[in-house]
Amino acid sequence: MQKKYKLLLLSILxxxxxxxxxxxxxxxxxxxxxWAPLSAFLLFKMFKGTEGKVGGVIAxxxxxxxxxxxxxxxxxxxxxxKFLLKKEN
Numbered sequence: 001m002q003k004k005y006k007l008l009l010l011s012i013l014x015x016x017x018x019x020x021x022x023x024x025x026x027x028x029x030x031x032x033x034x035w036a037p038l039s040a041f042l043l044f045k046m047f048k049g050t051e052g053k054v055g056g057v058i059a060x061x062x063x064x065x066x067x068x069x070x071x072x073x074x075x076x077x078x079x080x081x082k083f084l085l086k087k088e089n
Contacts, residue, residue, distance in 0.1 A: 004083050007046060011075035014042060018063055021070065032070065036063035043075055051082050 018039055021028030037060060044056035055078040062074050 004079075008076070008079050008083075010046070011079045012073075014039065014075045015073035018074070019071070029065070032063055032065055036060050039063050039074070043078060046075070047078055047082060051078055051086075 018035060021031050021035065040056040040060035040063070043059045044052040046052065047055055055074065059074045062070060062072050
């Protein structure tokens with residue numbers, strides 16, 4: 001399996017972990033305090049470069065629930081941007 005597809009599967013898994021905060025009311029908000037910085041770090045390390053930096057910031061904001069965006073699959077959307085939408089020069 002190509003590295004980019006392994007990265008996609010890992011992205012889907014990590015987005016699933018991020019969505020677990022919806023499963024248990026009230027406890028989910030506490031887990032987001034831990035998951036927000038961890039997801040930002042993981043996204044930064046997984047995607048490197050500009051995508052990793054921007055994605056890490058977005059992941060932190062999204063998982064912290066600052067803008068009510070805790071439902072977005074940030075890892076998978078970053079993968080889609082990097083491998084399907086971004087035009088290489």
